[in-house]
Amino acid sequence: MLEHLELFFKSIFIDNMVFAVFLGMCSYLAVSKKVSTAVGLGAAVIFVLAVTVPLNWLLDQYLLRDGALAWLGPEYADYNLSFLSFILFIATIATMVQLVEIVVEKFSPSLYNSLGIFLPLIAVNCAILGGSLFMQARDIPSLGLALNYGISSGIGWFLAIVAIAAIREKIRYSNVPAPLRGLGITFIITGLMGIGFQSFGGMLTGDNEPPEGTEATTAEKVEEEKIIKKEIEDDEKAVSYNDVINE
Numbered sequence: 716m717l718e719h720l721e722l723f724f725k726s727i728f729i730d731n732m733v734f735a736v737f738l739g740m741c742s743y744l745a746v747s748k749k750v751s752t753a754v755g756l757g758a759a760v761i762f763v764l765a766v767t768v769p770l771n772w773l774l775d776q777y778l779l780r781d782g783a784l785a786w787l788g789p790e791y792a793d794y795n796l797s798f799l800s801f802i803l804f805i806a807t808i809a810t811m812v813q814l815v816e817i818v819v820e821k822f823s824p825s826l827y828n829s830l831g832i833f834l835p836l837i838a839v840n841c842a843i844l845g846g847s848l849f850m851q852a853r854d855i856p857s858l859g860l861a862l863n864y865g866i867s868s869g870i871g872w873f874l875a876i877v878a879i880a881a882i883r884e885k886i887r888y889s890n891v892p893a894p895l896r897g898l899g900i901t902f903i904i905t906g907l908m909g910i911g912f913q914s915f916g917g918m919l920t921g922d923n924e925p926p927e928g929t930e931a932t933t934a935e936k937v938e939e940e941k942i943i944k945k946e947i948e949d950d951e952k953a954v955s956y957n958d959v960i961n962e
Contacts, residue, residue: 808843
């Protein structure tokens with residue numbers, strides 16, 4: 716349970732797709748002019764990541780990685796199909812995006828029209844592919860954690876695009892200097908938001924327990940300070956004794 720919670724909050728705040736690794740910036744900047752549009756695209760990204768990351772985890776565990784085909788028989792244990800990771804991951808993502816596009820067009824034509832070309836472009840959104848590749852690189856051990864990682868990564872991207880959309884709606888009525896209007900002020904705000912999200916890193920990864928060997932090192936330093944202090948006192952006493960003799 717703690718492992719799931721740690722992965723969930725870490726994926727949202729510390730390893731945020733937008734603010735930590737700058738993935739999905741194209742749609743993040745282009746579809747963040749209205750909150751309603753940002754919410755729709757963010758929900759679609761959550762769904763796609765929640766489905767594709769576990770599916771790609773299964774592909775990686777039982778098909779792609781070295782020795783993954785051992786379940787077919789001992790003669791297949793030496794096969795390594797990891798070179799097909801990009802092709803199969805993108806194929807899985809494209810299939811899910813087509814499903815999302817059909818559903819959105821059927822039940823929300825206005826959202827479908829407002830998202831425009833960026834809805835089908837989720838298939839080549841680097842944040843979507845990045846979710847599966849990070850899952851593979853981090854060697855997530857179970858399907859449940861892979862599902863957790865997909866959902867939390869999507870929520871992190873959702874929060875980022877909805878937050879910047881809300882801010883961009885507000886700054887339309889603000890007195891922004893002419894050279895910074897548009898993408899200029901958006902990039903500045905994104906940087907500040909990234910700092911804010913990264914500030915959660917100490918809360919989630921901080922460790923109050925001293926590392927191994929710290930106590931011993933501290934004791935050695937205290938002992939050295941005592942020896943140095945004693946040597947200084949002895950020198951001062953020797954100097955004072957010599958002064959008395961000279962007088």
